[in-house]
Amino acid sequence: MQSQGSQILVLVCCSATAFADAASPFRPTNIFAPASTPAKSIFGLSLFVLAVVGAIFIVVFTLLLYSVVKFRKRRNDDGREPPQVYGSNQVELAWTVIPVLIVVALFMATARVIATVQKVSMPGNAIAVTAIGHQFWWEYRYPALGVVTANELHVPVSDPGHPTPTFIKLLSADTDHSFWVPRLAGKTDLIPNHPNSMWIDPQETGLYLGQCAQYCGTQHAKMLLRIYVQSRDDFDRWIQAQRQPVSVSATASQGQRIFETTACINCHTVAGTAANGRFGPDLTHLMSRDTIAAGAASNTAENLRLWILNPNAIKPGSLMPAMELNDQELDALTAYLETLR
Amino acid sequence: MSTDAIAIPRRELASSPIVTRLHEWVTTVDHKRLGILYIIYALVFLLIGGIEATVIRIQLIRPHNDFVSPQVFNRMFTMHGTTMIFFVVMPVLFGFANYLIPLMIGARDMAFPRLNAFSFWMTAFGGLLLYFSLVGANGLYGAGNAPDVGWFAYAPLTSRTFSVGHSTDFWTLALLVSGFGSIGTAINIIATILCMRCPGMTLAKMPLFAWLNLVMAGLVILAVSPLTAAQIMLLVDRYLGGHFFDTQAGGSAVMWMHFFWIFGHPEVYVLILPAFAFASEIIPVFSRKPIFGYSVMVGATVAIGFISMSVWAHHMFTVGMGANVNTFFVISTMAIAVPTGIKIFNWLATMWGGKIEFKTPMLFCIAFLFQFLAAGLTGVMLSVAPFNWQLGNSYFVIAHFHYVIVGGILFALFGAFYYWFPKMSGKMYSETLGKLHFWLFLIGFHLTFDFMHIPGLLGMPRRIYTYEPGRGWDTWNLIVTIGVFFQAAGILVFLGNLLWSNFRGEAAGSDPWDAWTLEWSTTSPPPEYNFSTIPAVESRRPLWDLKHPDDPDSKYE
Numbered sequence: 001m002q003s004q005g006s007q008i009l010v011l012v013c014c015s016a017t018a019f020a021d022a023a024s025p026f027r028p029t030n031i032f033a034p035a036s037t038p039a040k041s042i043f044g045l046s047l048f049v050l051a052v053v054g055a056i057f058i059v060v061f062t063l064l065l066y067s068v069v070k071f072r073k074r075r076n077d078d079g080r081e082p083p084q085v086y087g088s089n090q091v092e093l094a095w096t097v098i099p100v101l102i103v104v105a106l107f108m109a110t111a112r113v114i115a116t117v118q119k120v121s122m123p124g125n126a127i128a129v130t131a132i133g134h135q136f137w138w139e140y141r142y143p144a145l146g147v148v149t150a151n152e153l154h155v156p157v158s159d160p161g162h163p164t165p166t167f168i169k170l171l172s173a174d175t176d177h178s179f180w181v182p183r184l185a186g187k188t189d190l191i192p193n194h195p196n197s198m199w200i201d202p203q204e205t206g207l208y209l210g211q212c213a214q215y216c217g218t219q220h221a222k223m224l225l226r227i228y229v230q231s232r233d234d235f236d237r238w239i240q241a242q243r244q245p246v247s248v249s250a251t252a253s254q255g256q257r258i259f260e261t262t263a264c265i266n267c268h269t270v271a272g273t274a275a276n277g278r279f280g281p282d283l284t285h286l287m288s289r290d291t292i293a294a295g296a297a298s299n300t301a302e303n304l305r306l307w308i309l310n311p312n313a314i315k316p317g318s319l320m321p322a323m324e325l326n327d328q329e330l331d332a333l334t335a336y337l338e339t340l341r
Numbered sequence: 342m343s344t345d346a347i348a349i350p351r352r353e354l355a356s357s358p359i360v361t362r363l364h365e366w367v368t369t370v371d372h373k374r375l376g377i378l379y380i381i382y383a384l385v386f387l388l389i390g391g392i393e394a395t396v397i398r399i400q401l402i403r404p405h406n407d408f409v410s411p412q413v414f415n416r417m418f419t420m421h422g423t424t425m426i427f428f429v430v431m432p433v434l435f436g437f438a439n440y441l442i443p444l445m446i447g448a449r450d451m452a453f454p455r456l457n458a459f460s461f462w463m464t465a466f467g468g469l470l471l472y473f474s475l476v477g478a479n480g481l482y483g484a485g486n487a488p489d490v491g492w493f494a495y496a497p498l499t500s501r502t503f504s505v506g507h508s509t510d511f512w513t514l515a516l517l518v519s520g521f522g523s524i525g526t527a528i529n530i531i532a533t534i535l536c537m538r539c540p541g542m543t544l545a546k547m548p549l550f551a552w553l554n555l556v557m558a559g560l561v562i563l564a565v566s567p568l569t570a571a572q573i574m575l576l577v578d579r580y581l582g583g584h585f586f587d588t589q590a591g592g593s594a595v596m597w598m599h600f601f602w603i604f605g606h607p608e609v610y611v612l613i614l615p616a617f618a619f620a621s622e623i624i625p626v627f628s629r630k631p632i633f634g635y636s637v638m639v640g641a642t643v644a645i646g647f648i649s650m651s652v653w654a655h656h657m658f659t660v661g662m663g664a665n666v667n668t669f670f671v672i673s674t675m676a677i678a679v680p681t682g683i684k685i686f687n688w689l690a691t692m693w694g695g696k697i698e699f700k701t702p703m704l705f706c707i708a709f710l711f712q713f714l715a716a717g718l719t720g721v722m723l724s725v726a727p728f729n730w731q732l733g734n735s736y737f738v739i740a741h742f743h744y745v746i747v748g749g750i751l752f753a754l755f756g757a758f759y760y761w762f763p764k765m766s767g768k769m770y771s772e773t774l775g776k777l778h779f780w781l782f783l784i785g786f787h788l789t790f791d792f793m794h795i796p797g798l799l800g801m802p803r804r805i806y807t808y809e810p811g812r813g814w815d816t817w818n819l820i821v822t823i824g825v826f827f828q829a830a831g832i833l834v835f836l837g838n839l840l841w842s843n844f845r846g847e848a849a850g851s852d853p854w855d856a857w858t859l860e861w862s863t864t865s866p867p868p869e870y871n872f873s874t875i876p877a878v879e880s881r882r883p884l885w886d887l888k889h890p891d892d893p894d895s896k897y898e
Binding site: 027028029030031032039041042045046049050053056057060061063064067068071072073074077081082083084085086087088091092095096099100103106107110111113114115117118119170174175176178180182185186187188189191192193194196197209210211212213214215216217218219220221222224316317 | 410411412415489491495496497498503588589591592593594595628629630631633634635636637659660661663664667668671672675676678679682683685686687689690692693694695696697698699707710711714715718719721722725726727728729730731732733734735798799800801802803804805806807808809811812813889894897898
């Protein structure tokens with residue numbers, strides 16, 4: 001039994017270091033590094049729950065280990081059967097009542113946090129966003145601000161003194177998805193015919209990562225979430241820029257012609273032009289984004305060109321078709337897209 | 342009561358031509374042969390499901406790996422989950438129940454032997470149907486393909502729009518067909534236990550094994566029926582223009598979730614109760630004490646049966662059910678931890694003051710206790726709805742339920758294999774190989790599933806065929822994958838041990854463990870009619886009474 005004991009000790013130590021690593025704030029999607037009220041409430045509750053289950057684990061684990069070691073059959077056993085004990089009602093009562101009390105305590109703490117997060121109405125100064133899940137990308141609409149974008153959500157930082165939270169209405173255009181940015185809030189599903197909502201009030205600026213957390217089809221893995229939390233001024237400037245119409249320079253007019261005479265416009269919108277498809281991301285201000293293909297690749301000219309030539313090279317199984325263009329057409333089209341600022 | 346059984350002239354069987362022997366196995370209605378058929382069938386699928394798991398883990402060994410395509414990966418996790426739940430764990434548990442219940446209650450067969458055979462073959466055809474999708478699933482669209490909708494197949498991914506071809510239909514039909522088999526077996530188990538007990542064996546004198554399987558069978562009827570109904574509704578949607586789950590025509594995706602989980606959560610208890618049954622037989626025998634608190638154990642089992650019907654929506658905390666509904670499912674889910682905890686305490690008290698012998702079956706049961714404790718506590722963490730909003734659908738959940746199914750059910754099941762192998766085969770297994778299997782599997786299990794919790798806490802969702810570097814997930818995934826190879830080695834040692842011992846093992850005798858329930862009173866393997874004369878019992882441990890006539894249990898119960 002000695003070897004089992006030491007092995008268990010090693011496991012406990014490993015788990016402890018692993019936990020310390022998990023708690024490191026430098027992990028971009030760590031649930032134990034909250035930066036917004038919903039995630040912080042969950043974090044506080046999770047510490048309480050961990051303390052309770054940790055204590056139960058240590059007590060029962062020790063009792064089990066003790067009985068296994070203490071009551072093992074000895075080498076010099078006399079061969080007689082041990083005393084036959086059939087049960088004890090007092091003992092049974094004790095180990096029924098104590099767990100019941102623990103459950104009651106856990107339940108009360110839980111019910112409070114459910115209310116904190118779920119029973120919140122939207123204040124007047126909140127930013128309203130509609131997030132629509134698509135196979136395999138995110139559409140974001142700011143109905144009050146007249147902005148439509150994709151895959152990269154911009155929200156203002158929320159000062160705890162004067163909170164400006166963002167309320168997100170969650171819809172789905174096709175299958176089930178789930179919106180999960182661990183440092184900001186727990187996940188909420190996007191389900192067709194079943195509108196949901198959630199809210200965040202990020203208290204530090206920066207980029208927060210996450211990804212779709214409900215299996216939605218072939219490319220579920222590369223349906224990544226990026227939330228840019230900006231100072232109020234930066235956010236307002238971003239909104240202003242997104243509202244500007246596109247201006248196409250004469251050099252890119254060949255690319256624009258290719259864009260508007262191929263299947264591109266069936267799925268994509270470029271505001272102010274003939275392109276008004278809704279199946280794929282809005283490309284009006286494509287070049288204001290850091291990534292393409294829902295975060296699967298950085299937004300460079302080479303990646304754009306590759307994406308149009310062969311989407312499967314970046315994201316196999318995505319619904320963007322290969323456009324079968326020749327090299328010259330590809331160059332022209334890429335040049336056009338690069339003007340969409 | 343009588344312990345002398347007439348040995349069946351087995352030589353005669355062995356010398357008949359192989360076709361005759363195969364024919365006897367195919368047409369058999371003997372509960373013991375059907376039990377062994379179930380078990381062998383499940384072991385074959387265990388290998389297949391294990392290979393699928395290995396493919397999944399190799400793909401995830403490092404970020405941006407391209408061992409398989411996303412399409413293949415999605416098929417692998419769908420087939421792995423469906424296979425392991427429906428065609429490994431359920432059949433193997435039905436196999437043990439079939440084999441052991443009549444022997445333990447002193448009956449000569451199950452109540453409905455022909456229904457029993459029918460149920461087995463339905464289950465068997467279900468599994469074959471699922472794997473036939475590899476050949477026939479895309480029908481006219483070209484080559485076949487396995488289903489790729491996930492084992493809980495959320496709508497509307499299963500609609501004709503998102504799932505073209507026939508792969509989803511093979512999944513649906515496989516579960517529909519095997520579901521009928523499961524319901525048939527459940528009816529049979531209930532009828533057998535209620536009507537076929539030997540003289541003297543009141544309900545309160547049954548082995549706990551029978552009690553746990555009785556509750557399990559009740560749950561099967563309650564849980565599998567809604568699943569079957571949902572599968573029929575899905576078929577109506579796909580082929581007869583129904584709109585139950587077709588969201589594009591106003592159907593409800595959430596309704597599928599409710600149908601699936603009103604099956605899915607009681608199903609967890611369908612799987613774990615027989616594991617409890619194994620532990621409740623093995624731990625007393627190797628501690629040399631009767632089970633502590635028999636009546637409380639029965640009460641806890643029945644309580645688990647009832648509460649398990651009211652917890653399903655804890656799989657849906659992120660669906661947006663509203664604060665009040667979430668709160669209800671928090672308390673019902675936490676409540677089930679109480680009877681489950683009582684069970685752990687009673688097993689602990691059974692060992693307390695005993696003389697524990699570390700034979701392979703007991704080693705597996707002790708590991709089961711430790712691991713099931715941990716699995717139960719991560720379950721409590723997941724029952725806390727807000728915590729679940731973070732942990733749900735992440736690798737933490739995967740680690741949690743594999744801790745239940747592998748660390749709990751599979752470990753108890755391995756214990757059962759070693760404990761009853763001498764009875765079923767008449768041969769003793771190799772203790773050395775058994776212990777090697779135990780240690781290999783224990784190390785592999787902990788490497789894989791302890792470390793799998795961590796990427797979940799770091800935000801790694803389930804069912805992704807690849808992941809981004811720089812999120813702190815890489816090292817953990819590497820360790821998790823390494824553990825798989827230890828587990829695979831353990832399984833190979835296990836199968837080798839069964840095969841070798843079956844042909845070369847020493848004769849076991851009728852009662853190798855000095856045990857107390859009726860199956861050990863007949864020969865190993867038992868004759869076709871089990872007992873030459875139907876035994877009569879006076880206590881829960883009839884063989885204890887027989888071995889200690891001066892101090893029988895019947896005086897104390």
